[in-house]
Amino acid sequence: MLFSRQLSMSLSPTTVVVFMSSNKIAVIGDRDTVTGFRLVGVNECAIPNTPEETRNLLYQYFRDPAMGLIMITEPLAAEVEETIVELSQSPVPVILLVPDRDGTTGAYEAVLKELIRRAVGIEINI
Numbered sequence: 001m002l003f004s005r006q007l008s009m010s011l012s013p014t015t016v017v018v019f020m021s022s023n024k025i026a027v028i029g030d031r032d033t034v035t036g037f038r039l040v041g042v043n044e045c046a047i048p049n050t051p052e053e054t055r056n057l058l059y060q061y062f063r064d065p066a067m068g069l070i071m072i073t074e075p076l077a078a079e080v081e082e083t084i085v086e087l088s089q090s091p092v093p094v095i096l097l098v099p100d101r102d103g104t105t106g107a108y109e110a111v112l113k114e115l116i117r118r119a120v121g122i123e124i125n126i
Contacts, residue, residue, distance in 0.1 A: 026061040026093075028054060029073035032101045037071070051079040058083055058095075067093040073100040 026044035027037040034045040044061065048054040054076050061070050070093050077084055077097045088095055 023068055024064065024066045025069045025071065026057075026064075026067060027071045028057050028061075028076060029071070029098070030075075030100050033073050033098070048076065051076075055080050055083050058087060062087050062090075062093060064093075069094050069096060071096045071098050073098055074104060075100060075102075 024044060025037075025042050026046070027034055027042050028046050028048060029037075031047055034047050038045055044067075046057045048057055054072075058070065058072070058080065061067050072084070072095065074097050084095055084097075
């Protein structure tokens with residue numbers, strides 16, 4: 001309460017303060033990955049059957065203003081790489097590629113290289 005009082009005293013009458021609440025987490029993945037995240041309390045979980053369904057889920061979760069983090073397994077991310085690169089232009093929610101039960105596929109490298117290329121303007125080998 002003290003912080004909000006100090007904050008309001010230091011702002012001019014015309015200043016508008018917007019507090020973002022990005023506290024939700026979503027997981028898009030295979031059955032085993034989703035089950036694991038559900039066990040630790042993640043409620044927003046989906047198991048898509050097609051790349052189009054994966055893409056639609058990404059857009060659905062991305063439009064949620066309370067969404068802070070979208071985790072997607074690497075094999076599914078590889079199928080919708082262009083969509084992930086497009087959505088990653090926005091700072092929130094963060095899209096995080098995670099390995100599935102078979103381990104890492106290296107799909108995050110392709111997405112990361114494309115994001116670096118777009119941000120810097122040159123291709124960097126990682």
